[in-house]
Amino acid sequence: MNRHKVVNTCYFGAILAAFVLSLVHNNKVEASTDPKDYFAYLMESEEDAGSVTIIAEDTEEVGDIVSGESQNNIKEMFDVVDSMVRYKNVEKELSVEKGDTLISLLKRSGVTRDEANKVYYSLKSDFNPSSLRAGQKIKAIFSIDTQDDTAPAELNYMVIEINAGERVITARNHDKFETFVEQDELIDKTNAVAGVISGNLSGSMHNAGVPMRAVNNFINLFAYAVDFKRDVKKGDKFEIVYESRVNNNDELIKCGKIVYAGLVLRNQKITLYRYEDSSGNVDYYTASGQALKRTLDRKPLAFRNARISSPFGRRLHPILKKHIIHWGVDYAAPHGTAIYAGGDGVVQVAKYNGGYGNYIKIRHNSEYSTAYGHMSKFAKGMHPGVRVTQGQIIGYVGSTGRSTGPHLHYEVIQNGKRVNPRTIKASTGENLSGQSLVKFKQKVEKVNKEYVDAFSGKETKKVAQK
Numbered sequence: 215m216n217r218h219k220v221v222n223t224c225y226f227g228a229i230l231a232a233f234v235l236s237l238v239h240n241n242k243v244e245a246s247t248d249p250k251d252y253f254a255y256l257m258e259s260e261e262d263a264g265s266v267t268i269i270a271e272d273t274e275e276v277g278d279i280v281s282g283e284s285q286n287n288i289k290e291m292f293d294v295v296d297s298m299v300r301y302k303n304v305e306k307e308l309s310v311e312k313g314d315t316l317i318s319l320l321k322r323s324g325v326t327r328d329e330a331n332k333v334y335y336s337l338k339s340d341f342n343p344s345s346l347r348a349g350q351k352i353k354a355i356f357s358i359d360t361q362d363d364t365a366p367a368e369l370n371y372m373v374i375e376i377n378a379g380e381r382v383i384t385a386r387n388h389d390k391f392e393t394f395v396e397q398d399e400l401i402d403k404t405n406a407v408a409g410v411i412s413g414n415l416s417g418s419m420h421n422a423g424v425p426m427r428a429v430n431n432f433i434n435l436f437a438y439a440v441d442f443k444r445d446v447k448k449g450d451k452f453e454i455v456y457e458s459r460v461n462n463n464d465e466l467i468k469c470g471k472i473v474y475a476g477l478v479l480r481n482q483k484i485t486l487y488r489y490e491d492s493s494g495n496v497d498y499y500t501a502s503g504q505a506l507k508r509t510l511d512r513k514p515l516a517f518r519n520a521r522i523s524s525p526f527g528r529r530l531h532p533i534l535k536k537h538i539i540h541w542g543v544d545y546a547a548p549h550g551t552a553i554y555a556g557g558d559g560v561v562q563v564a565k566y567n568g569g570y571g572n573y574i575k576i577r578h579n580s581e582y583s584t585a586y587g588h589m590s591k592f593a594k595g596m597h598p599g600v601r602v603t604q605g606q607i608i609g610y611v612g613s614t615g616r617s618t619g620p621h622l623h624y625e626v627i628q629n630g631k632r633v634n635p636r637t638i639k640a641s642t643g644e645n646l647s648g649q650s651l652v653k654f655k656q657k658v659e660k661v662n663k664e665y666v667d668a669f670s671g672k673e674t675k676k677v678a679q680k
């Protein structure tokens with residue numbers, strides 16, 4: 215069930231109850247009606263129905279506690295009450311527009327400047343109203359005068375989402391406002407998802423409910439072992455076990471680490487398990503403790519299907535119109551596509567560099583460096599001396615420098631000489647041994663027992679029947 219709806223119904227109910235009380239207090243009911251009678255009537259009906267939930271006008275919602283005749287009676291009662299009540303609560307979704315302040319937003323909703331100010335000052339200690347962003351949606355309940363279009367609206371209740379699972383609520387208390395912060399209880403979960411790949415891998419994983427962040431991490435894990443365009447085919451399978459933090463409505467708050475990743479391809483199965491050693495180093499290993507072979511990424515782009523627009527080697531230069539050697543590989547990709555560090559290393563150069571445009575060079579080890587040209591911009595914090603890890607975003611595809619369109623110019627430099635990025639076989643990563651291997655194998659067994667074995671549960675059953 216959608217929790218928002220429940221919550222809304224709840225605060226709607228609470229507000230209406232409060233509102234009814236305020237009617238009695240403030241004498242807002244029409245002069246011809248005695249508010250005491252009205253209140254007594256309500257109390258009586260409340261006793262019949264056994265709950266104040268009858269405030270929900272939608273009789274389907276209260277079908278459990280009232281039915282048949284009494285349901286009709288209540289409906290009638292509501293018609294009567296409705297015609298008596300001059301001030302009605304309406305729930306609205308306010309949309310923050312560019313240049314809006316909280317005050318301008320409330321004024322546009324019919325609230326007086328004075329009241330908007332009160333809301334502002336009530337809110338200020340828990341939430342900075344100037345941090346509202348264009349496009350943000352705010353839920354609010356207003357009291358509206360049904361007999362006078364020109365009367366200002368009164369704000370009764372307002373909910374601003376601060377973060378996922380956290381919101382600030384401002385509620386009317388007579389002619390004042392009170393603000394408080396409400397937080398969902400967060401639950402840590404481990405999720406196991408497996409599925410068949412149809413179309414592309416990331417789409418298939420996302421459709422199976424894996425959050426994009428985990429999908430991207432999964433793909434980055436395999437980027438060195440698998441050529442997604444060539445090796446992964448329709449009908450192949452993926453398996454993933456990942457951690458997450460959700461609110462009590464099962465909405466994702468934080469996507470955690472991948473515990474296990476598997477790709478079942480036509481002719482091979484690749485499985486990787488996360489392991490953190492006693493000094494806190496994290497890496498992924500096969501079930502037997504072999505390190506994931508981390509070759510330099512051949513195509514360090516978020517757009518894994520990017521095509522080569524110009525290969526490494528001799529070519530006719532499109533701008534200079536003469537044969538020269540092309541010292542890298544060009545990948546055509548949409549402007550703004552994220553560019554990854556091809557391997558772990560240290561940034562050596564990050565600056566505008568003539569024909570290269572915005573350019574970054576990373577030193578990986580004594581043997582290898584990589585370079586990236588024509589970026590539209592660098593990622594935050596890219597300066598010489600900064601440490602980067604493989605797959606980390608270092609910049610974005612552009613067309614700066616000598617370039618005819620958005621693409622990444624990617625170079626791999628081995629011992630000072632530029633080599634073809636498509637044919638490199640450099641690998642790093644140590645296999646587990648000794649005590650680490652023992653601990654790792656215990657962990658693998660546990661993860662398999664709890665999650666991974668179930669992925670092939672059907673097959674196991676078949677075998678057992680034989």
Ligand SMILES: [Zn+2]
Nearest residue numbers: 542543544623
């Ligand atoms: Zn190039």
